Amino acid sequence: MPDMDFKKALRLIVMEDLSNVAIGRVCDIHRTTVGKYRSKLRNRPLSLAEIDELTVDALRDLLDLKRELLPTTWTEPDWDLMARRMSSEKGMVMTVLHNEYARQSEVPMSYTRFCRKLKAHLKKRGPIMRQVRIAGEEAFVDFSGKRPELTDPETGKKRHVELFIGALGHSRLIFATAVPDQSAQSWIKAHVAMFDYFGGTPKYIVPDNLKAAVIHPRSHARGQVLNAAFDRAMQHYGVTPLPARVGNPQDKGLVEQSVLHVKRWITLPLSRQTFHSIPEINRAIGIELDRINDKPMRRLGGRSRRQIFEEEERSRLRALPHRPFRNLQHIRSVRVPEDYHVEYRGNFYSVPHELIGKTVDLFEDQEVVSLFHVRRRVAIHPQLQGVGKVSTLRHHQPDNHRFHGDHRHRYFNTWGRYQAKPIDRYLRLHLAVWKNPNATDKCARKLAELVDHHGEEIVVQAADWVLTHCPDAPHIRRIERLIAQPARIETPVKADGTEDPSANHKNIRGASYYGRTDT
Known part of the structure; x- marks a missing residue:
């Protein structure tokens, strides 16, 4: 010393x-x-x-302290090689490097001196390029190697779920969510949740080369091929995927840092807790995620990720589309018939009439049916339940069909308003119960015929009787039967709403017939 x-x-x-x-x-x-x-x-x-x-x-x-005769020279290791191994080999630590060096050296230096000199060499390596990230330009995404666990509440069996992590390039705002697996469906669902969390979309997405994003990487002989479902999702949000180059981890260094932050501050603390469902674990992740994003960073003047995001990056993000992306499954390609309605599971869905004779691709999920032409969505319908139903959008119809539809709609609407109140109320009830404008239109026309042939008074009485006694089943046939047999309008009904045919039957003899009186 x-x-x-x-x-x-x-x-x-x-x-x-x-x-x-x-x-x-x-x-x-x-x-x-x-x-x-x-x-x-x-x-x-x-x-x-x-x-x-x-x-x-x-x-x-x-003090009887003899000067230690320490060697003035040691066998110096290849410091460049040691530095490369520390940075490139996953899990490499200085203890392993020193043990290998000591076994191969005649006069090895101590572990403390070895670590001190290696750290000094790492600090004075060649210049490192500082990446300038433009606000709103890109986001980096990946799955974490450290996966959360779920516990079955009944059996106690544990299983792993995947942890998706994304980070904006400029503000470094981090997003994380748990998904069931690394399938394309889970991958896309995580991106949709991330865009909602950011409140907008960046210009580019930089994923790794996992199968949910990339079928063939750039180095492949056929060139880069993106996962079709992932590509459709990014097109919906106006985002361009730029997968990282194979063997170039520096392309996604920011998300690797974010994965490390999530592992330290979210995954490890939550590993001591028990979760039974993905929504439950995502609620816990959200709490810890806010703490990371709100934590001041010393290197950035004490500002947090969220503060930088709100001040500099939020306004640069692109607006979200009006409808969130749905991960639709391709059913089949079909040629549009002359009635411009495509059949699926016994029901019919309209497309623009200009596409008659052309081929459209039919996609569906549990809620909607979507039709695409040349990779562009041309129609979206709520999925109909049952068989034989039709979903027609007015802007898909030619002008003459649209006029016909408007005329039919105006007939039962305006004609009923000019009739007596029981008729108008009956038509409104018919539409509310059956929820079928076509059927209500036919009902209105039939009522108009009955008024012309039998007069308004009897039709009003029949409609009023149905409104009073059968509001849950306002069939037009019931009104026709009442008009054909007017006496039935006075017939009492049972407790369940059905007519009691025995009340006024001609063969029924009461007490007066037999000359009896109550005492």
């Missing part, structure tokens, strides 16, 4: 203010060496004045 540090250590020991550990830190020597010096000074006490006056050699002779 340097002469000045030796004298400094002796002076601190004599002053008796610091422990061996503290003196060792100040003088850059081991605490056991300080303990040895302290023991020598107990046997041969010295004053501070004597320590200052005597030379180092005289002090060593006086």
Whole structure:
């Protein structure tokens, strides 16, 4: 050790203010060496004045401290190779490198000296390019290697789920969510959730080359081929995928840092908790995620990721589309018939009439049916339940068909308003119960015929009777039967709403017929 540090250590020991550990830190020597010096000074006490006056050699002779004969040279390892292995080999630590070096060297340096020199070499490596990330330009996405666990509440069996992580390039705002697996459906669902979290979309997405995103990477002989479902999702949001190059981890270094942050501050703390469902674990992830994004960063003047995002990047993101992306399954390609309605599962869905004779692709999920022509969505319908139903959008119809539809709609709407109140109320009830404008239109026309043939009064009485006694089943046939048999309008009904045919039957004889009276 340097002469000045030796004298400094002796002076601190004599002053008796610091422990061996503290003196060792100040003088850059081991605490056991300080303990040895302290023991020598107990046997041969010295004053501070004597320590200052005597030379180092005289002090060593006086305290019987022989100068250590340490080798002046060691077998130096290849520091460039050591630095490359530290940065490229996953899980590599200095202990492993020192053990390998010590076995191959005649005069190896100590582990402490090895670590100190390797750290110094890592600091003085060649210049590293600092990437300038433009606000709103790109986001980096990947799955985490450290996966959360779910526990079955009934069996107690545990299973892993995947953890999706994304980060914006400029603000470094982090998003994380758990999904069941690494399938394309889960991958797309995670992106949709990420865009909702950001409140907008970046210009580019930089994923790794997993199968949910890339079928063939750039290095493949056929060129890069993206996963079709993922490509459709990104087209829906106006985002261009730019997968990282194979074997070039620097292309997605930012998301690797984000994965490390999530592992340290989310995955490891949550591993001590028990979760039974993905929504439950995502609620816990959301709480920890807010803490990461709101945490001040020293290197950025104490500003947090969220603060930088709100001030500099949110306004640069593109607006979300009006409808979120649905991961549709391709059913088949079909030629549009002359009635411009495509059949699926026994129901019919309209497309623009200009596509008659052309081929469209039919996609569906649990809620909607979508039709595409040349990779462009041309129609979207709520999926109909049952068989034989039709979903027609007015802007898909030619003008003459649209006029016909409007005329039919106006007929049962306006005609009923000019009739007596029971007829108008009956038509409104018919539409509310059956929810079929076509059927209500036919009903209105039939009522108009009945009014012309039998007069308005009997039709009004029949409609009023149906409104009173059968509001849950306003069939037009019931009104026709009542008009054909007017006496039935006065017929009582049973508790369940059905007519009691025995009440006014001609063969029924009451007490008056037999001359009896109640007593």
